[in-house]
Amino acid sequence: MTTPCPCGRTSAHPAKSAKTQPLPFSACCGPYLDEHAPLPAPDAEALMRSRYSAFVLGRRDYLLATWHASTRPADLTLDPAVKWLGLEVRSQRxxxxxxxxxxxVARYREGGRAVRLHERSRFVRESGRWFYVDGDQF
Known part of the structure; x- marks a missing residue:
């Protein structure tokens, strides 16, 4: 059995009656998060999804590496008690x-409380790599 990707991306089926299946981590965000031979995310949505997966997996290194230098924090602390519950991509432009x-919209539980993070994130591509710049929260 393969582990579904934390980002929740599903396979696309041409037939409307066909049920979509969660993509395995190894065929979705896994190649971007690979510590030994990472691939650059091909577009902003793939980078955003892989960053969500990095939050789920506690991959602080990946989050910092994919954050644009102009807005990247000097340090990033991830709370291991936060439980990530799901991701919904509303639009991409x-x-x-x-x-x-x-x-x-990313959902998570913190201190027993459910939280929704609704954001429009901005991304830039430099030297063939996409980076998270910043975002506006709703």
Whole structure:
């Protein structure tokens, strides 16, 4: 059995009656989070999904490496008590060749309380790699 990717991406089936299946981590965000031979995310949505998976998996290194230097914090502390519950990508917009936005809702539980993070994130591509820049929360 393969582990489903934390980002929740599903396979696309051409037939409307066909049921979608969760993509395995190894065929979704896994290649981007691979510590030994990471692949760059091909677009802003894939980067955003892989960053969500990095939060789920506690991959602080990946989060910092994919955060644009102009806005990246000096340090990042992840709370191991936070339980990530799901991701919904609401929209994605390619602004030009090297700029994009992704709107999403991420759900998590912190201290027994359910929280929804609704954000429109901005991404930039430099030297063939996408980076998270910042976002507006709703």
């Amino acid at each position: 390619q602004i030009d060749t090297d700029h994009a936005e992704v709107e999403f």
